[in-house]
Amino acid sequence: MNESAYALETRNISAWYGKDQVLFNVSAQIPEKKVTAVMGPSGCGKTTFVRTLNGLHQTNPQARATGTILLHGVDTSTLDIVDVRKRMGMVFQRPNPFPTMTVYENVLAGYYLTGCHLSRQKGDEIVETTLKKVGLWDEAQNKLFKAGTSLSGGQQQRLCIARAIAMEPEVILFDEPTSALDPKATAVIEELLSNLKTEYTILFVTHGLQQAARISDFVGFFMLGELVELGETKRIFVTPQDKRTEDYLSGKYG
Amino acid sequence: MSFRKLKNATMGMLVAATALLIIAILVIILWHIFISGAKYLNWDFFTRAPASVGESGGGVVNAIIGTFLITVVAAAIGTPFGMLAGIYVSENRGKRFADIVRLCADALQGVPSIVIGIFGYTFIVARFRSYSAIAASISLAFMFVPTTARVTEEVLNLVPSSLKEAAYALGARPSSVIWNVSIKTAAAGITSGLLTSMARIAGETAPLLFTAFGSRYIEWNMSRPMAALPLQIFIYAGSPYPSLQQQAWSAAFVLVLLILLLQFSARRLISRILRIHT
Amino acid sequence: MERLSADSRREKVREAAYKTATTVAAVALVATIALFLVQLATASHASWRAFGLRFLWTTEWNPVTEQFGALPMIVGTLVTGFGALAISTPFALGIAIFLADYASKRVTEPFKYLISLLGGLPSVIFGLWGLIVLVPRIGRLEVWFGTLVHSEALVQAGTTGVGLLSSVVLLALMILPFSSSLILESLLLVPTELKEGSLALGATRWDTIQSIELPFVRKSTVGALVLALGRALGETMAVTMVIGNGMRMPRTLFDPANTLASAIANQFLEATSPLYVSALTELALILFVIAIVINIGARVILRRGVQQR
Numbered sequence: 001m002n003e004s005a006y007a008l009e010t011r012n013i014s015a016w017y018g019k020d021q022v023l024f025n026v027s028a029q030i031p032e033k034k035v036t037a038v039m040g041p042s043g044c045g046k047t048t049f050v051r052t053l054n055g056l057h058q059t060n061p062q063a064r065a066t067g068t069i070l071l072h073g074v075d076t077s078t079l080d081i082v083d084v085r086k087r088m089g090m091v092f093q094r095p096n097p098f099p100t101m102t103v104y105e106n107v108l109a110g111y112y113l114t115g116c117h118l119s120r121q122k123g124d125e126i127v128e129t130t131l132k133k134v135g136l137w138d139e140a141q142n143k144l145f146k147a148g149t150s151l152s153g154g155q156q157q158r159l160c161i162a163r164a165i166a167m168e169p170e171v172i173l174f175d176e177p178t179s180a181l182d183p184k185a186t187a188v189i190e191e192l193l194s195n196l197k198t199e200y201t202i203l204f205v206t207h208g209l210q211q212a213a214r215i216s217d218f219v220g221f222f223m224l225g226e227l228v229e230l231g232e233t234k235r236i237f238v239t240p241q242d243k244r245t246e247d248y249l250s251g252k253y254g
Numbered sequence: 255m256s257f258r259k260l261k262n263a264t265m266g267m268l269v270a271a272t273a274l275l276i277i278a279i280l281v282i283i284l285w286h287i288f289i290s291g292a293k294y295l296n297w298d299f300f301t302r303a304p305a306s307v308g309e310s311g312g313g314v315v316n317a318i319i320g321t322f323l324i325t326v327v328a329a330a331i332g333t334p335f336g337m338l339a340g341i342y343v344s345e346n347r348g349k350r351f352a353d354i355v356r357l358c359a360d361a362l363q364g365v366p367s368i369v370i371g372i373f374g375y376t377f378i379v380a381r382f383r384s385y386s387a388i389a390a391s392i393s394l395a396f397m398f399v400p401t402t403a404r405v406t407e408e409v410l411n412l413v414p415s416s417l418k419e420a421a422y423a424l425g426a427r428p429s430s431v432i433w434n435v436s437i438k439t440a441a442a443g444i445t446s447g448l449l450t451s452m453a454r455i456a457g458e459t460a461p462l463l464f465t466a467f468g469s470r471y472i473e474w475n476m477s478r479p480m481a482a483l484p485l486q487i488f489i490y491a492g493s494p495y496p497s498l499q500q501q502a503w504s505a506a507f508v509l510v511l512l513i514l515l516l517q518f519s520a521r522r523l524i525s526r527i528l529r530i531h532t
Numbered sequence: 533m534e535r536l537s538a539d540s541r542r543e544k545v546r547e548a549a550y551k552t553a554t555t556v557a558a559v560a561l562v563a564t565i566a567l568f569l570v571q572l573a574t575a576s577h578a579s580w581r582a583f584g585l586r587f588l589w590t591t592e593w594n595p596v597t598e599q600f601g602a603l604p605m606i607v608g609t610l611v612t613g614f615g616a617l618a619i620s621t622p623f624a625l626g627i628a629i630f631l632a633d634y635a636s637k638r639v640t641e642p643f644k645y646l647i648s649l650l651g652g653l654p655s656v657i658f659g660l661w662g663l664i665v666l667v668p669r670i671g672r673l674e675v676w677f678g679t680l681v682h683s684e685a686l687v688q689a690g691t692t693g694v695g696l697l698s699s700v701v702l703l704a705l706m707i708l709p710f711s712s713s714l715i716l717e718s719l720l721l722v723p724t725e726l727k728e729g730s731l732a733l734g735a736t737r738w739d740t741i742q743s744i745e746l747p748f749v750r751k752s753t754v755g756a757l758v759l760a761l762g763r764a765l766g767e768t769m770a771v772t773m774v775i776g777n778g779m780r781m782p783r784t785l786f787d788p789a790n791t792l793a794s795a796i797a798n799q800f801l802e803a804t805s806p807l808y809v810s811a812l813t814e815l816a817l818i819l820f821v822i823a824i825v826i827n828i829g830a831r832v833i834l835r836r837g838v839q840q841r
Contacts, residue, residue, distance in 0.1 A: 059422055061348055080540070086425035096416040100438045113426035113434055115543065160420070167424060262736035270634060272626030276708060277643060280650050283661055283705070287653075338557030345554070355558045357831060358565055364759070364827035365568070365820060366766025367655070368793040372800070372816040373568055376575035396564065403561060427543060429550035457654025460768040460793075464800055484656045484769075491660045491773060499664065506657045513652060 006070075007032035007201040008053065008171055013067035015048050015057065022048050023065070026227045028220055030171075035193055035202045037212035037233070040222035041248070046205045049222065050173045053203070054088045055081045072170065086114065089164025089172040089200075094180045095156035097148030097163070103140050106148040106159055107131060110167040130166045134158040134192060154185025161192070165200065172196065174204040178211070190215050209249065213237055221245050291507020294500040299508075303472050314505050316472045317481040321512070323474070324387050324466060324482055325456045328394035333448060335395075336402025341432060343403065344410035356407065362400035367460035370396055375464035387473070387480035390466035394455045401454065405447030409440040446523035453516035457509060459484035483509040568820055576814035578807050587814060591781045593795075595803070600811035602792070602818065604781045609791040609819075611696055611782070612775070613765040616703035621757060623704075624712040632719035633741060644713070651709035659773035662702040667693040667774050670701065674786055689786040694776035697785045702770055707760045714756035718749040755834035762826040766819060768793040792819045 008030035015023035023045045030036050038046045048057065057063040058081070069076045076084045097106045107127045111118055118126070127144070131137040136158045140151065148159055157177055164172055178186040193215050196202060206212050212219050213233065220230035221244075229242050240246045298313045305312030339355060346352035374393030379385055413436045421431045437444070459482075462468075467479040468489065483505050490502035573580075579587065583600060590601025627647070631640050671693025678686030689695060722745050730740040746753075776788025777798040790798065792815045803809045 054423060056419060056423055059419060061346075082425045082427055085423055088423075090420075090423035092416055092420060092423075094416060096414070096420045098417060098420070098435060098439070100435075100441075109421070110424035110426075113421050113424055113430050115430065163420075163424070173423075258736055258739065262738040265738040265741075266634060269626050269630045272623050273630035273635075273643075276623050276627055276712075277646065279705065280646060280709075283650065283653075283658075284646075286661055286665055287657060335557050335560060338554045339561045342554035342558035351558070355561055357828060358562045360831050361824050361827040362561070362564060364762050364766070364823050366768060366793055366823055368768040368796050369568070369572075369766070369816045369820045369823070372575075372796060372813055373571055375800075376813060377571050380575075399561060399564075403557075427547055429547055432550070453652060457652075457656070459654065459656040460797060463797060484654055487656050487660055488769060488773070491656075491663050502660055503664075506660055509654060510657065513654070514649075517652060 006030055007072060008203070009070040011068040013049070013052055013065060013069070015052055015063065015065040018062045022225050023052070024225045028227055028230055030201060030203055031218060032201050033197055033199070034217040035197050035204055035215055036218040036220065037216035038203060038205045038220050038222060039207065039209065039212045042207055044222040045225040046222045047175055050175055050203060050205050053173060054085050054090060056090070086110070086167055087170050089167060089169035091157070091160050091164055091172065091174045091177045093176045095153055095160055097156050097159050099147065099149045101148055102145045103148050103151065103159060104144040107162050107166050109163050126166055130162045133165060133195070134162045135188065136162060154181050154188060157181060157185070157189060158192070169200065171201045171203065174202065176205050176207065221248065223248070287503070287506055287510055290503040294504045295507065299504055304470050314483065314486050314501065316469060317483045317486040317505065318508065319472060319474070320387065320466065320480040320482040321456055323476065324390050324394065324462070324480065325452055327388070327391040327476065328398055328455055329448065329452050331391060332395035332398030332402055336399040337406045337444070339399070339403040340406025341410065343407045345432065359400040359403045363404070367397070367458050371461040371464050374461055379465055385465060385467035385479040386477045387466050388476040390462045390480070391476070393461040393465050394458060397455055397458065397461065398451055401451040402448060405451065406444055409443035409447060410436050412443065413439045442523045446520040449516045449520040453513045456516070457484055457513055459488050565824065572813060572817040572820060576810050576817050578810035579814045582807060593779045595808050598805060598807050602815055604779070605790050605792045605795045605815060608696065608775070608782060608789040609765055612699045612703055612771060612791055613761055615700035616707055616764045617757060617761050619700065620704040620708045620711060624708055624715055627712040628715035628719055629741060631716055633737065647709045647713055651713065655706070655767060655769040658702060658706050659770035662698065662770055662774040666702060667698050670698045686786055692776065694774050695786050695788045696775065696782055698774040699771045702774055703764050703767055706767060706770060707764050710763060711756050711760035714759065715749065715753050718752040719745060722748050751836060752834055755830045758826060758830035758833060762823055762830065765826070766793055766823050768797050772797040
């Protein structure tokens with residue numbers, strides 16, 4: 001057991017795609033039940049960083065990562081990766097509900113896919129509470145047994161959030177979840193975050209400065225595969241300590 | 255300049271003429287099959303076994319049953335192997351051995367059907383000293399497996415990786431992701447591929463010549479020689495009696511209908527997945 | 533906690549089963565090629581021992597004296613295969629170009645469907661059509677031409693009509709749907725910008741086809757033609773029904789002959805002596821090796837054609 005006061009902590013994470021190194025010794029501390037935004041120009045490694053946390057990079061045979069990840073102080077490499085993923089939900093860039101499943105089944109997808117058997121009653125209960133948490137219950141109540149893909153884009157993304165939190169994770173990883181949504185749907189999801197952070201530790205990748213400033217308590221800035229600095233959002237935006245952060249905030253990089 | 259324009263016009267006409275000529279010939283072939291085939295059809299044809307030698311009348315119900323049984327059993331034997339191999343190739347994309355498997359599947363698809371027939375004879379019939387429908391099914395399964403493997407792989411590759419990632423991120427294990435996400439999402443495409451492959455093996459003759467052998471009687475026992483439509487066409491076509499040649503045309507007509515039915519169902523399924531994915 | 537470990541043990545078993553099953557199927561598929569080789573080689577052992585490599589270039593195929601040489605069938609296979617390819621290729625290109633560049637979509641779709649329909653027709657049905665419709669007409673042509681040039685032998689051949697010529701024509705028709713649809717597919721992959729660029733420069737449509745599109749699809753067309761050749765060489769039933777089962781070396785296109793495939797289909801059930809069976813099996817072995825080599829070769833060409841882009 002390593003000592004760590006954080007919900008999630010990484011030590012010297014490096015990652016490669018084929019021969020290209022895309023992350024360099026990233027050490028980050030993610031505080032519990034806060035929203036931590038991960039920002040930086042595109043191609044800076046922020047998505048890769050998030051994907052190494054729950055071992056999703058392993059599904060790509062080209063990808064490789066080294067370093068230590070501590071989940072509530074426990075080195076995740078000592079755990080079954082499947083259990084790590086159950087404890088870390090993930091929401092992706094584009095809404096990706098399972099097209100073969102209904103709204104109801106999509107919420108419980110994690111249970112189905114991991115072979116957990118729920119009683120009908122328990123299932124109903126989880127679906128209702130989770131959909132309420134993501135504010136989809138009123139809209140989708142009558143569509144529970146229609147295909148998950150029949151919902152609108154913003155609703156689909158909230159369904160995907162519901163799918164993640166139905167598994168009662170400790171951490172939720174958001175990988176630019178609003179990049180495919182219109183401003184209205186984006187606003188709904190951003191509002192949702194402030195509710196979610198009372199229960200979950202949230203890591204939120206975004207390429208929008210404004211979005212990072214709006215939603216996060218802490219922010220980490222990535223450039224060229226390095227974590228330049230990580231700190232309280234207010235502090236970073238007002239008095240950045242690194243020249244590169246300052247340049248980025250003043251709009252010198254795209 | 256005018257030479258180029260002349261050439262352009264000439265070649266355009268030539269190309270169109272070629273196309274029309276060939277299409278015309280192809281239409282004639284189809285016309286023969288449908289007209290000659292439909293002309294001699296009657297109720298007996300579908301309900302009775304061949305008449306005894308020298309008598310007229312009779313039908314090919316034994317061959318219809320035979321084709322159905324042999325094809326379905328071949329597909330049942332071949333589907334699991336083909337699908338599993340297809341899954342392997344799709345899941346190990348980029349690895350050297352997966353490429354080799356794909357290449358072998360392609361090469362096996364090109365193996366002439368008569369070679370499959372001889373293989374079936376020496377491998378099964380000679381060993382058990384008896385012609386049998388099951389030997390025919392096993393031989394056809396050797397044609398069914400590579401096609402199924404390729405179709406499965408291609409359809410699985412169309413499943414968006416974002417869906418598989420979502421499943422992995424929820425803590426699903428590879429076998430669960432394959433079965434519950436990839437296969438289920440691709441189910442219509444895979445079924446359509448299976449139907450197309452079945453349409454293909456249903457019309458095969460050469461693998462049956464030395465395995466199923468043919469029979470004059472209605473036969474349900476797979477361990478005995480059995481009739482099949484393609485065999486019946488082959489035998490009747492070479493016969494000197496016009497009445498048997500007529501039966502060959504009718505059998506051809508029925509076989510084409512069967513194949514069209516399978517292909518039509520396959521197309522219907524394909525259009526359904528297109529609707530889901532867009 | 534105990535239940536959890538039981539669950540995870542069951543999960544592990546399932547994962548292992550899935551991994552094993554897919555790997556076994558993949559290995560089995562590759563091993564099939566070896567299985568065919570071994571099986572056919574063992575079954576043709578007697579013929580190997582009796583004739584050795586001579587089998588490949590002697591011309592006598594005589595079941596009575598039990599002398600077997602495969603050259604007539606090898607020649608028959610090559611003549612029909614390449615002959616059919618030579619006849620059908622210009623037509624295949626013509627159809628493909630017509631459908632890709634000239635026809636409107638309203639025409640293209642039904643034509644494509646018709647072509648795929650014929651591509652899916654069983655060989656035995658082509659054989660039936662060939663035997664009953666095509667062969668008598670080719671026979672009449674041979675008689676007419678024979679009387680014109682005063683060739684008794686040709687008139688004689690024309691009375692049946694079966695032989696190499698009928699096989700070549702029928703085969704050409706049979707591989708047409710296959711090769712034309714493959715060529716059409718690659719023609720449709722030519723980027724519209726390239727075509728429009730050329731047209732905008734004042735090139736005529738044919739100029740564009742000749743200097744932009746055909747070079748673009750050259751590799752994949754060659755691959756498609758090699759695949760079509762592979763089909764033609766191994767095509768069995770249709771050829772069997774119209775080639776006439778001639779045992780001797782064909783001297784003209786009008787002679788009855790045999791291909792490797794048709795010899796097996798025509799004679800296997802009559803073969804009573806073990807050596808005869810073994811010799812026919814060796815024909816199958818030769819055919820198998822040819823098919824594997826051609827198909828792998830074609831795939832390699834096709835893959836290069838794709839990578840080039």
